[in-house]
Amino acid sequence: MSERYFIDNSRLIIEAAARAGAEVFIGYPITPANLLYLYASQRFPVVLPAPDEITTLQWMAGYAAAGKLPVTATSYPGLALMIESIGMSHMMELPMVIILVQRLGPATGTATGGATGDISLLHGINSGGYPIPTLCISDPRDAWELSAKAVHLADRLRCPVILLASKETVMTVQDVDPAVMTAVEPVTRRFYTGEGPYRPYAPESDGVPPLLPVGDARHQVRITASTHDQNAALQHSTPEALANSRRLAEKVEKNIGDYTLFDWDDDAAETVVVAYDVTAAAAREAVALLLAKGEKASLFIPKTLFPVPPRYFEILGRYKKIVIAEENLHGQYREILFGKGCRDGVRGVNAVGRLITPEEIAAEVRS
Amino acid sequence: MNGKFLSTENLPFCKGCGHHIVSQNLEKALSSVEGLSPLDVIVVTDIGCIGIIDKQFTTHTVHGLHGRSVALAAGIAMAIEDPKKKVIALLGDGGATIGLQHLMEAAQRNINMTVIVHNNMLYGMTGGQPSGLTPRGFKTPIMPDGKPNIGYDLCKVLHATGAPSVRRLLALGDLTADLAAALKTPGFAFVEAMEICPSYGVKFNPNRKLDDIAKEAGIELGHWEGPAREPYRPATHVAPASLFAAEKPITASQKASLTERYAVVLSGSAGEGVQSAAEFLAQAAISCDLHATKKGSYPVTVGVGFSTAEILLSPRPIHFTGISVPDAVIATSQEGLNKVRGLVEKMTKGTLYLDASLEAPATKATIVKHDFRGPLGGRSAVLVALTMLLDRAGIMPTDALLTVLKDSSLGKKIDFAKLRQTAG
Numbered sequence A: 001m002s003e004r005y006f007i008d009n010s011r012l013i014i015e016a017a018a019r020a021g022a023e024v025f026i027g028y029p030i031t032p033a034n035l036l037y038l039y040a041s042q043r044f045p046v047v048l049p050a051p052d053e054i055t056t057l058q059w060m061a062g063y064a065a066a067g068k069l070p071v072t073a074t075s076y077p078g079l080a081l082m083i084e085s086i087g088m089s090h091m092m093e094l095p096m097v098i099i100l101v102q103r104l105g106p107a108t109g110t111a112t113g114g115a116t117g118d119i120s121l122l123h124g125i126n127s128g129g130y131p132i133p134t135l136c137i138s139d140p141r142d143a144w145e146l147s148a149k150a151v152h153l154a155d156r157l158r159c160p161v162i163l164l165a166s167k168e169t170v171m172t173v174q175d176v177d178p179a180v181m182t183a184v185e186p187v188t189r190r191f192y193t194g195e196g197p198y199r200p201y202a203p204e205s206d207g208v209p210p211l212l213p214v215g216d217a218r219h220q221v222r223i224t225a226s227t228h229d230q231n232a233a234l235q236h237s238t239p240e241a242l243a244n245s246r247r248l249a250e251k252v253e254k255n256i257g258d259y260t261l262f263d264w265d266d267d268a269a270e271t272v273v274v275a276y277d278v279t280a281a282a283a284r285e286a287v288a289l290l291l292a293k294g295e296k297a298s299l300f301i302p303k304t305l306f307p308v309p310p311r312y313f314e315i316l317g318r319y320k321k322i323v324i325a326e327e328n329l330h331g332q333y334r335e336i337l338f339g340k341g342c343r344d345g346v347r348g349v350n351a352v353g354r355l356i357t358p359e360e361i362a363a364e365v366r367s
Numbered sequence B: 001m002n003g004k005f006l007s008t009e010n011l012p013f014c015k016g017c018g019h020h021i022v023s024q025n026l027e028k029a030l031s032s033v034e035g036l037s038p039l040d041v042i043v044v045t046d047i048g049c050i051g052i053i054d055k056q057f058t059t060h061t062v063h064g065l066h067g068r069s070v071a072l073a074a075g076i077a078m079a080i081e082d083p084k085k086k087v088i089a090l091l092g093d094g095g096a097t098i099g100l101q102h103l104m105e106a107a108q109r110n111i112n113m114t115v116i117v118h119n120n121m122l123y124g125m126t127g128g129q130p131s132g133l134t135p136r137g138f139k140t141p142i143m144p145d146g147k148p149n150i151g152y153d154l155c156k157v158l159h160a161t162g163a164p165s166v167r168r169l170l171a172l173g174d175l176t177a178d179l180a181a182a183l184k185t186p187g188f189a190f191v192e193a194m195e196i197c198p199s200y201g202v203k204f205n206p207n208r209k210l211d212d213i214a215k216e217a218g219i220e221l222g223h224w225e226g227p228a229r230e231p232y233r234p235a236t237h238v239a240p241a242s243l244f245a246a247e248k249p250i251t252a253s254q255k256a257s258l259t260e261r262y263a264v265v266l267s268g269s270a271g272e273g274v275q276s277a278a279e280f281l282a283q284a285a286i287s288c289d290l291h292a293t294k295k296g297s298y299p300v301t302v303g304v305g306f307s308t309a310e311i312l313l314s315p316r317p318i319h320f321t322g323i324s325v326p327d328a329v330i331a332t333s334q335e336g337l338n339k340v341r342g343l344v345e346k347m348t349k350g351t352l353y354l355d356a357s358l359e360a361p362a363t364k365a366t367i368v369k370h371d372f373r374g375p376l377g378g379r380s381a382v383l384v385a386l387t388m389l390l391d392r393a394g395i396m397p398t399d400a401l402l403t404v405l406k407d408s409s410l411g412k413k414i415d416f417a418k419l420r421q422t423a424g
Ligand SMILES: Cc1ncc(C[n+]2csc(CCOP(=O)(O)OP(=O)(O)O)c2C)c(N)n1
Pocket: B047, B048, B049, B050, B051, B066, B091, B092, B093, B094, B095, B096, B118, B120, B122, B123, B124, B125, B126, B131
């Protein structure tokens, strides 16, 4: 006899993050991220209601600097307020997880409407083009696994990680096989254990400098968001300081093999359908629809959106035709992957304010 | 001078800058606190001339954004459990202006930290523009005729917000005692040190002395004590082992007859149990080994207007959750019907279960009019309609729904005989 839960992905995300060892949830309410805040209040050891999203991120940075692993959940209006502080946390190299639940914009837009419209913003979130690891969920299994992965990655790479979702993927209630809730390994924090002197931004071989919480009784800890060398000493633009800034990108890029996450059903077809977040479900059904009619299409669901894993180009390069479906105006991820001009055979299926249907995707594959 | 906490040699400020005086006194005050070592201290600096002092400290240092040092320091102070550690935020009047709320939040919570605002009455680092704390009449490069309005009285604001210790002083002479008193305060201690910035302040306000400026602007100096309060510690609640601890999965114990995907839309009024009815239906379906999804929609003011739920049922896993045309719609109130009218008009088959009180919309769907609100009232209308729907639609045994209902919190409230009877 089968057993299934009837739950939303918000519940899976929070439970997995807590099991992975996230300790603090700092919240500021915003639809459609409120369920995450509510569940966190029942599950996290410490939950703090912040007075705004800038404070949220600053408190998180403070907790992270003191050696804790904080989480928050927001939507575009809140993210917009957080961006300066996310940049700060990225430069300071502070581990944290920001769950971004996309909703229908622009501006305040429709709080209870779905969209995947924040992709371009996330791509360019840091001044200078420094990527922030961004994992995107498309089903309950992802909600569970990627949430835990985000916590682990934040610690491992010593940086903020964005867990991306949308109104549809965190609020829809669905039957879920308890088997998706696989064992979650609690994170063993990667703290500095050396004899000193502690150099806060001296990396190990993987490009990541081990963190030492401020307040440490043996070594002085310096943390800064200004351009700095490995000792956290402020510098204008010395070669050492610029190399340190460059390392911020390199550490997430060179370890991408550890978090290149995607689903790929290769059907030896000439066409591949690409979709993420809520649209991945429509894409999955579109491919099934085609198959039922004896037509072929492969399916590619990227989970790691940023930095774009080089493997994606290797995979997508095999196909003559690439149909990318996403719920934003001009195809934000498509433009990131292939540029505004796009190579031959790259097509977009886009919609705003409604779900893209499997039939629309199938029609684009056939056209 | 190479102090224990701060090397005051070569401070990064212009000659004669008030930041020198406060910094030198801070070193003395820290040294006067018995048993305090540099690694017990975390200095969080803002962006502004005052902020670039961090490299001179032998303590832990954190150098973040303009205006956010107090919030960042608050995060650190809340995270650190050892009450012996001192968290100190150093910022300017500019930082205090843009980050005013952080000061109020830290004061109101009585977070264990010391905040020193170096009020030189202008934005030094960016060329001397006026801040929220600039007093009336004080001249700056962009307001050479002087600021027309008064500055914020931060001390009053923070005192009123509940800060246990608030001080305003002029950055002249020996400030050790005042700064040490602030450092020794358990909980939130605030110091506003009024200073002069020679590069912009003196240049635009020649021959004006700091104490005259304060006096003429009616700025009070002094120490204000608030009610004694325990320093804030975030509650660490003993979290339940799992969000799933109290929730059992649903066991599939019955069989469904549904062979294709089936979409139902329930639409009624807020407060009439539409969302929970939808969940009961989905749970019943899962108990018959079907797959189910549910989405709710209602106005942001959840207590009024329509309440609509979309449920998909299928013998196969459901990926895409959109409904273009439903197989059945239940409308139990006028608001509910208005919300789904467009959808109902698109139906070319399927069934509309419509409360007898409502006028039927134009549709090719089969209309079943019935007194759903009838003897059991609006709150049970959707359940009555669902009972009827299951009796007729060949999805799963109606019993599956009734079993879920019996096991639910409504189990004891529902008159099941009447429910069955009302559903015909
Ligand atoms: C968000 C943001 N806005 C503006 C600035 C530019 N900025 C740098 S320092 C500063 C003002 C500093 O004034 P104050 O805090 O009074 O410190 P002072 O230089 O007078 O010591 C400003 C506006 C910034 N760094 N960040």
